[in-house]
Amino acid sequence: MKEGKGKEAMGKILKDLTDYTVYHFSTEEKLFEKHGYPESARHKKEHEDLTKQVLDIGRKYNAGEMVLTMDLMNFLKEWLNNHIMQVDKKYSTFLNAKGVK
Ligand SMILES: [Fe+2]
Numbered sequence: 001m002k003e004g005k006g007k008e009a010m011g012k013i014l015k016d017l018t019d020y021t022v023y024h025f026s027t028e029e030k031l032f033e034k035h036g037y038p039e040s041a042r043h044k045k046e047h048e049d050l051t052k053q054v055l056d057i058g059r060k061y062n063a064g065e066m067v068l069t070m071d072l073m074n075f076l077k078e079w080l081n082n083h084i085m086q087v088d089k090k091y092s093t094f095l096n097a098k099g100v101k
Pocket residue numbers: 024025028083084088
């Protein structure tokens with residue numbers, strides 16, 4: 001930040017986080033489909049909402065309508081963690097039983 005590279009670094013983190021989120025969600029959804037996970041629809045809806053939020057933040061940031069702050073980055077980290085720790089936990093037993101490790 002002292003070197004004036006804070007904005008650039010935050011932009012890169014946001015971009016990486018967005019790419020990873022999209023990749024991670026689509027990988028999960030493919031597994032749900034392949035193995036007929038019964039909670040798939042509800043889970044996908046949550047992915048959709050989260051993706052919309054992160055894309056919206058990216059769009060506003062790129063348009064210069066939003067400044068990325070540590071608070072915002074922490075918020076993003078928090079929801080991703082919550083999703084992985086709570087919602088994703090629900091499918092692990094089901095998919096493990098289908099032989100997915
Ligand atoms: Fe996940």
